Amino acid sequence: MKRLFCISGLILVFLVILAGIWQFAQPLNALNRVSLYNSIFPGRERLPFGENPQKAYNFSIGSLDAAFASHKINAARAKDPQEFRIIAIGDSSGWGTLLHPEETLCARLNGRTLSDGRITRCYNLAYPTLSLAKDYLLLNRAMDYDPDLIIWPLTLESFPNDKQTANELIRSNWDEYRSLFPENAAEPQDVTIKEKSIWGERREAADWLRLQLYGLMWAGTGIDQDYPEEYPAAQVDLEADNSYHGIEGPLSEDTLSWDILVKGMKRAGTTPVLLINEPMLISDGENSKIRYNYYYPREAYDSWHLDLIKRAEENGWDLLDLWNSLEISDFTNSAIHYNAESALRLADFVFAEIENIITNGPLS
Amino acid sequence: MQLPDIFLLAFLLILARLLPNQQLRRGAMLVSSCVFVFMFQPVLPVRELDFSFPLWTILLTICVYGAFSRQNPLRSRQNLIDFGIILVSLLLISLTRFITYDGIFTASRPPQLLRILPVIAAGAAAAFALNFAVQKGSKRPAQIFIILILAVLVILKTPHLAQLFSQTARSINGQSTELALSSDIRWFGFSYIAFRLLSILIDSTKGRKAELNLGDFLVYVCFPPTLSAGPIDRWDRFTKEYITGPKSKITEDILSGFGQIALGLFHKFILADALAKMALSAQNAQEFIHTGWAWAALFAYALQIFFDFSGYSEIAIGLGTLFGMHLPKNFDHPYLKADLTKFWSSWHMTLTQWIRSYVFNPLTRTLRGNKEHPLPQWLIILITQLTTMLLIGLWHGVTLNFVIWGLWHGIGLFVHQLYSRKTGAWLRSMNNGFQKVYTVCSTLLTILYVSLGWVWFVVPDFAGAAAFFGRLF
Known part of the structure; x- marks a missing residue:
């Protein structure tokens, strides 16, 4: 019995010491910056995201540090003089829902030779969440990688005020969000000692480990997304609803977070930013005179669209307006998710605009 | 076996071990064996099958006992007590249908008692009839059950036959036969139970006498730690140690048992489960585009299956040790x-x-x-x-x-x-x-x-x- 108590006591002491070290050192932040990607496994082509890890070999991880450490941009700090480095941010259409990594808009821009001889190298830092604040978070990080051009695809659904912080990526990186948006005076998260303990952080630590483990399957298969054989097509027959986020008719300025777009453009500084008004499905089905698609009533979208063009002109922003550049058949499972062929066509448009910026310089 | 099952089982085995004498321990283990056969059975889409399989496990064990035992059950007081304990356990498990719509000890709500009682009565009658023949010196019952168990194994292990079985069961229950899949027929632990039953039946046909009580035999077949992944102990070795009771000190067994369980948990739930994320699988086998990583995934699978299987074996051996049973080793650095x-x-x-x-x-x-x-x-x-x-x-x-x-x-x-x-x-x-x-x-x-x-x-x-x-x- 004495031996039993001794060994139980030793185990207890070991656990207490381990918990104490964890509490004191808080190693999770450092751990999240360590990655097997870009060393043992090739870096990921896009940020980790997914809800079916068993099939996608990928999943949504909260920590931006861990996400960036797994991305191939993390191995691309030193820029070749011949490289024209493009970083694309944006939402799920840019990230490439239902597209293979090599089929995304960003991937289609890769390896093209510009008129000045430089070769494009595009890094896909889009993330499948509709929020300008999230875009800003990624843009802010992207600036550390010395881009020659930022591509920022936009759609109205990223603009409403209530969309900005209502997503997991912002919630998981709340301190970073607060530091980037001091004007919002967001309350700090109430983190208890228990939540910062080894027990409280076990899931984040396990997520980090899982991300590393899925590296082998990513390396072996090149798959980072669940591709269902069948999926429901984007909705064409629509509700007779003219409201957008509870507002009927045209949108007023104060309901949308234009300030974040302005802030983003300022953050880019001298680095040119190419804003793209993302293509969207324009329905010809039921109630298509009221709504363009599942997301947008015509009146609301048109008011935002005109405002965007006006602001771009006023501020000298490079805006590539591709909102109606695709057919209904070009969309997959959503009004903003386009197929691989369309991504290639869009890349041609975008590349032409990049050439224009290179030749004539950015507007601003 | 999931983590909560393992901890619950460890707790119950220690409690059983602390009982004052081996007779009580045997009684407690008999009840536990009956209950855990039901508890471990996963839920199945075919109605009542997740209750029937555990019930059939117990009835089959009783029938096999009848088919090899030379003891007249009506003259053995211990056998009658054991049968009584088994019967009461089954009835109590069945009666849980009145407590909740979900199963407490069962994967889903148990069927009505009136549907279960005739099955139990038929099983008991068959066991008595078989034993009556054995008493007269016939080896036929044992031979019949060898064939029967092999036939069940073939059905369970053949996808087409299992699907056919599922279709039949669904049709009897009035469920759609179009949805029948071979995976509907998951009889928990039967692969291991079958080997234990076969070993004693084969021995009895060769004239080897097995003087066991019904309860001890059922515990040998359905010993909860070994139900999911073995080891497949020999009946003579197991029952000898089980009947005499533990000889080692309880503290030593608890230390050693938890040590083995901890090692098994590490192997199964940390190493094997981690390797599963990078290992070759039926799903990813066709997805590899790089040879080197395909090899890596293959070796990851080789390690995963080892740690998975040996982990479960170590957990089973550790759980057995808590109760004072020293189960045989199943893996030795293969x-x-x-x-x-x-x-x-x-x-x-x-x-x-x-x-x-x-x-x-x-x-x-x-x-x-x-x-x-x-x-x-x-x-x-x-x-x-x-x-x-x-x-x-x-x-x-x-x-x-x-x-x-x-x-x-x-x-x-x-x-x-x-x-x-x-x-x-x-x-x-x-x-x-x-x-x-x-x-x-x-x-x-x-x-x-x-x-x-x-x-x-x-x-x-x-x-x-x-x-x-x-x-x-």
């Missing part, structure tokens, strides 16, 4: 063995020992027994190795790929035995340094051969496995 024969002597050892005792040795004796037309030695080795490994393959599933996997190892063992006969003396004549290098190389070669064999095991169809081989080479 990937560190220098040849395939040694690998199979240290991989799932209780299964290979079972096969050796009941298939390999009798078959070898039979083949050698023909003195007039003796078969050449190499042919005897070939037949016995192929037969035993084929059976092990079929035990995992009656599919072409499991057959190939069995043959893969059967041929490997045959070639190794011929090779080692020819080179054994030469190798022994070499110096120590050479022998060490030779051992390292042959160990690596064995790992490679076994790992390549896993392709047939993990990929369910021939074309898929062949395509993966194409990716590897």
Whole structure:
């Protein structure tokens, strides 16, 4: 019995010491910056995201540090003089829902030779969440990688005020969000000692480990997304609803977070930013005179669209307006998710605009 | 077995161990065995089947007892008590349908009592009838049950037959037969239960007397720690230790038991589950585009299956130790063995020992027994190795790929035995340094051969496995 108590006591002491070290050192932040990607496994082509890890070999991880450490941009700090480095941010259409990594808009821009001889190298830092604040978070990080051009695809659904912080990526990186948006005076998260303990952080630590483990399957298969054989097509027959986020008719300025777009453009500084008004499905089905698609009533979208063009002109922003550049058949499972062929066509448009910026310089 | 099951079982086994005498412990273990057969059974889409399978396990065990036992159950007070305990346990489990709509001890709500009682009565009557025949010296009941158990195994392990069974069961229950799948028929632990039942039946047909009580036999067959993944203990060894009770100190057993459980949990829930995320699987086999990573995934699978299986075995052995039962070792560093024969002597050892005792040795004796037309030695080795490994393959599933996997190892063992006969003396004549290098190389070669064999095991169809081989080479 004495031996039993001794060994139980030793185990207890070991656990207490381990918990104490964890509490004191808080190693999770450092751990999240360590990655097997870009060393043992090739870096990921896009940020980790997914809800079916068993099939996608990928999943949504909260920590931006861990996400960036797994991305191939993390191995691309030193820029070749011949490289024209493009970083694309944006939402799920840019990230490439239902597209293979090599089929995304960003991937289609890769390896093209510009008129000045430089070769494009595009890094896909889009993330499948509709929020300008999230875009800003990624843009802010992207600036550390010395881009020659930022591509920022936009759609109205990223603009409403209530969309900005209502997503997991912002919630998981709340301190970073607060530091980037001091004007919002967001309350700090109430983190208890228990939540910062080894027990409280076990899931984040396990997520980090899982991300590393899925590296082998990513390396072996090149798959980072669940591709269902069948999926429901984007909705064409629509509700007779003219409201957008509870507002009927045209949108007023104060309901949308234009300030974040302005802030983003300022953050880019001298680095040119190419804003793209993302293509969207324009329905010809039921109630298509009221709504363009599942997301947008015509009146609301048109008011935002005109405002965007006006602001771009006023501020000298490079805006590539591709909102109606695709057919209904070009969309997959959503009004903003386009197929691989369309991504290639869009890349041609975008590349032409990049050439224009290179030749004539950015507007601003 | 999931983590909560393991901790609950550990707690109950310690409680049972703390009971003041072995008689009480045996009673508690009998009740636990009945209950855990139901608790471990996963929920099945075919109505009432997840209650029927555990019930059939217990009734089958009682019938097998009747088919081999020379004891007259009506004259054995202990057997009547045991039967009473089993009956009360089954009734109490059935009555939980009145407490909740979900099962407490069962995967889903138990059926009505009036539907269960006739089944129990029929099972008990069959057991008495079989025993009556055994009392008169007949071996027929044991032989019938050997065939019956093998037939059930074949049905469960053959996807097409299992699907047919599911269709029939669904049609009886008025469910859609179109939705029938072979995976509907998951009889928890039957692979292991069948081997335990078969061993005693085969022994009894050979005239070996097994003087066991019904309760002790049921605990041997359904000992909760060993239900999910073995080990497959021998009935004589198990019951001897079980009846006499633990001889070691409880504190030593708790320490040792929890040590083994901790190791098993680490192997299963940390190493194996982590490796599963990077290992070859039926789903990802066709997705590999890079040869090097395909090899890495194959080796990850080789480790995953080892840690998964050995982890469960260690947990079972640890849980048994808590109760004072010292179950046999099931794995002994198989990937560190220098040849395939040694690998199979240290991989799932209780299964290979079972096969050796009941298939390999009798078959070898039979083949050698023909003195007039003796078969050449190499042919005897070939037949016995192929037969035993084929059976092990079929035990995992009656599919072409499991057959190939069995043959893969059967041929490997045959070639190794011929090779080692020819080179054994030469190798022994070499110096120590050479022998060490030779051992390292042959160990690596064995790992490679076994790992390549896993392709047939993990990929369910021939074309898929062949395509993966194409990716590897």
